[in-house]
Amino acid sequence: MNSHNKKTAGKLVVIAMLMFGFGFALVPLYSLVCDAFGINGRFLEIESGxxxxxxxxxxxxxxxxxxxxxxxxxxxxxxxxxxxxxxxxxxxxxxxxxxxxxxxxxxxxxxxxxxxxxxxxxxxxxxxxxxxxxxxxxxxxxxxxxxxxxxxxxxxxxxxxxxxxxxxxxxxxxxxxxxxxxxxxxxxxxxxxxxxxxx
Amino acid sequence: MSTATATHDQHDHHPTGITRWLFTTNHKDIGTLYLWFSFIMLLTGGAMAMVIRAELLYPGMQVVDPNFFNMMTTMHGLIMVFGAIMPATVGLANWLIPMMIGAPDMALPRMNNWSFWILPFAALMLVAPMFMGGNFSSGQGPAFGWTFYQPLSGQYDKLAFFIFAVHLLGLSSIMGSINIIATILNMRAPGMTLMKMPLFVWTWLITAFLLIAVMPVLAGAVTMMLTDKYFGTSFFHAAGGGDPVLFQHVFWFFGHPEVYIMILPAFGIVSQIIPTFSRKPLFGYASMVYATAAIAFLSFIVWAHHMFTVGMPVAGELYFMYATVMIAVPTAVKVFNWTATMWKGSLTFETPMLWAVAFVFLFTIGGFTGLMLGVAPADFQYHDTYFVVAHFHYVLVTGALFAIIAAVYYWLPKWTGHMYDEKLAKIHFWVSAISVNVLFFPQHFLGLAGMPRRIPDYAVQFADWNFVSSIGGFVFGLSQILFLFIVIKTIRGGAKATDRVWDSADGLEWTVPSPAPYHTFETAPEIK
CATH class of the missing domain: 2.60.370.10 (Ctag/Cox11)
Known part of the structure; x- marks a missing residue:
């Protein structure tokens, strides 16, 4: 029983860590979407190169x-x-x-x-x-x-x-x-x- | 030998005094801790709301200076969301879920202790800057609104306190959720299939998954703020090529599921209470489960309706509008099911039922204003006005908070073994139910007339309704002191509660004695 619970908890911890990463993945994702639609003033030529x-x-x-x-x-x-x-x-x-x-x-x-x-x-x-x-x-x-x-x-x-x-x-x-x-x-x-x- | 066996068989032995509470791994003790913590936070956040309403009683600046006012609105929001509503529902989950599914305790009791004991420290860290700055009136607490939008929040010089407080709060919620999911998935009594679980357990299972999915995103957002502020990155910093609007997207990706995290357990509570006092089983159990899951799924794909005015392309506005309005469908399924449960039932109106019926009625008002706000072109008028304030207080105060109060009255006899004072409880209900509407309903009018939110002063045209709203606020605030009194009175004594407490209460928690013994269901019950 106890190892069963630990296994479940382990899987859930992995999900939580993946979601933490997903928060950061939103940053490039946002740039991609904005560039694709040419929105939000992203004609910032400085960084894109x-x-x-x-x-x-x-x-x-x-x-x-x-x-x-x-x-x-x-x-x-x-x-x-x-x-x-x-x-x-x-x-x-x-x-x-x-x-x-x-x-x-x-x-x-x-x-x-x-x-x-x-x-x-x-x-x-x-x-x-x-x-x-x-x-x-x-x-x-x-x-x-x-x-x-x-x-x-x-x-x-x-x-x-x-x-x-x-x-x-x-x-x-x-x-x-x-x-x-x-x-x-x-x-x-x-x-x-x-x-x-x-x- | 015989005495040794006797003490060993005595399962109720546990440390007494403060160490009982510090080291406890008992789900009932931890549930109690959560509930008292959230009550203290409710009164703290409520006191801040009183300061806000006192300042807004008349136009002009009377009570506090503008920065202190901003600090009050910010801290009121943060404390109520993270300190009062969320811990209260986690406390209910701790107390009730093991008893409802016939489990002896939570799956990971030691982690459970941690989940709770992180909270007071997080709360202290959150409020600490309010007391820095010499005297209280020049406190340096966060004053950028509970949504801590960039770039304003990035300019706050005690940002690290705020960020680490949010990290700790998130950690506590994630650990609590992992525990709840492991308990529900692994520790149900034999025969308790998923579709036989009480609805409160179902709503919490889904809420816990929402928490695990979005609290880490919030942690990511504040971590980006931290590195922007102290380590020279530019996630949100325009000068370095970052974008403050990105912050709003990340925040609301967390923030929208967050509002369902606060309301889904409330849906579960009401789904337990209404059948009891209607003396009928819940109408449409399966549809309730699917509706909850549908709401949870939709909550992930509607976040930008909080930012219609930010300058999105029309296609984006349309998408987020349609997706948002779609949430009304599963929500309406729930409201119709509650109504159908009451239909032709043998209704009685004990205090928990009064709160639950008020919940259905008033939450629906909040739902309708939510629909209005979800319509993108209309939202341009309502955005950042008191209409929004009225909307989310209808769903969070008369929604989430009313359901939590209903739950306390409903299960208090089971927890304490005493019936509460029905007469005082009815007074508490009627005073609260009337004053809360005096408090929040006029805010719809103020918002439609154009009064912006988060301001300490306003044009004189808004004076009358603000006065009415403040009076309602003071009465509502004071009536919660009565609630505190009733709860303490019930703990200290009162009529003996029967095991079943309510004559048609259904569920495993009503099969154990009142008050519930320290350990329950050490042998799992059989579910037919």
Whole structure:
């Protein structure tokens, strides 16, 4: 009887441990689903490696061949910094009117207000979510981590194209950027980023 | 020689005083410990609810500061879910399952002792930060809501207390569940086939499997939070490429089965009580078992209905909406079966029956508002409003808690050997049943009018119903002190209970003397 109970308990412990693993398996599973459906703003090119700045450039050029001059889309920019982060961060162009297929460049400005070097990462969020896959970035300060020395300020570019296939009912796209402090130490050079841009 | 044999035959010998409780491996002792622990937690969490309702009595800030208010809503939720409802049902399982299936004890008695004794330490660790910060009013307890959504919870600087408390609570639940499953599968009396088991045993078997499946996922979620916070990973940390929305998915993958973990044992309790006082066997026993299993299965595939507004594709919203609404089918089977059990029965309304009937009626109200919330387009209006608060308090207070109180009145004579004071118990029921509706029903109106949940202050248009709700809350809270008094009074004395206690009570637990001896069914009974 007793060994019978131990056997049952043993099997159940294995199930519990497998489910603990399953919790972690949800992480890559979630990325797979989001990438497959192009949802949840997962146009984060930083980690995936599949979509590089070079690839963005190439796709943008392709889209630029089919400029739709008859249509105008309003693109708005919105900026915030995460709590506990003392940076000034603003869009120098608050909003632009663009034709789908037209390559547009806008500028942002960030300034480190602290007396310490900070490595930060800008995370984009785009509304409405149906527009996410129709917004192609060719160059973005969000592709890499940004290091600002104490008191340093910098202008940063964003080059993008709105895909001419954008659903007709969408007239305004809002792009919000939030800067997060990565907590990393500023190095002389951000080697990882250099590698990524050169790919 | 003869004296030695005599003492050895005396099976009731066990250590006395505190060591009896510390070292006990007896399922009845451990059941009692669980039940008292959950009662203490109920009163603690209830006191926090009183602070919340006191602050919300009038618009404006009166009683506490906003952070303390947030701490109260957070701790109230965590304590009620993990400290009151879950341990109470585990306590009932410990007391009743061995007696109901004719087993001498739980399958793994030493582990049973551990399952319980982890709990007080987990609870202490959970509440400890509330007392850090110099004085009580500037306590540093968690204040990010019981769902501890990222990224807010990631910014809490005493996060490790919370995380390890959750780990311990999870460990306790998993060990308890393993024990319950092993007991039910291996230790049934001869002739007690699975489909002859009392429904309370069935619902707990399924609940235990749910617990083993989802508590480890919760443990995984908090472990990811831990490494994000202290070891530089980025599961949920946006700056490192993680995603806070992922947290919501992992959390609700645990969280939705969790709500059934709290309600399925309640279904079992009510399925035991209603036939007794209807003097008819339960209508549709087999369909009850299958409905329970169906609810358990569906609970795994509906989690994202808690996050309709998070920005899912329409296909996802539709899927989660249809799957969610489908749960109404097995749930309705249960409600119809309870009603059909009462139909043309010789009903009497002793206190346990009153609570059980109130459960059926009020839980169904909570079920209907659940359907409303499950409809994705409508949910955009209700999301994070008091409508949600009203919904889950109808299913958890008038649902789970009412069933647990019903169970206490139903089996208390078996546990103590005394009848409770029927007059006081009826007063307790009527005061609670009326005040709980005064407390929660107006919250539907507040939610529909747009009052958000988890706020310490509100626009004056919400003042009247909040006042009514708070008055109901104070009365409901006070009436549980009466419950405590009735329970203590019953333990200390009262009319002698017969073995069967209720004239048409059915089940093995009613064949043993009242109070139930320390050891029961050392020789397994024969089930025909």
């Amino acid at each position: 599949e979509f590089t700045a070079v690839e963005g450039e190439r796709q943008g050029e392709l889209l630029a061949r089919r400029v739709d001059k008859d249509r105008t889309v309003n693109v708005q920019f919105f900026t915030t910094v995460n709590q506990n982060m003392d940076w000034k961060f603003k869009a120098l162009d608050k909003s632009v009117k663009v034709h789908p297929g037209e390559i547009t460049e806008v500028r942002f400005y960030a300034k480190n207000m602290t007396d310490k070097d900070v490595v930060a990462q800008a995370i984009p969020s785009l509304q409405p979510s149906q527009a996410i896959k129709y917004f192609t970035k060719m160059e973005c300060f969000c592709f890499t981590q940004q290091t600002l020395r104490a008191g340093e300020g910098r202008e940063m570019p964003l080059k993008f194209v709105v895909n001419p296939d954008l659903p007709k009912n969408i007239g305004t796209i809002t792009l919000a950027y939030t800067f997060f402090d990565t907590g990393l130490k500023a190095k002389a050079e951000q080697k990882k980023n250099v590698a990524l841009v050169n790919q």
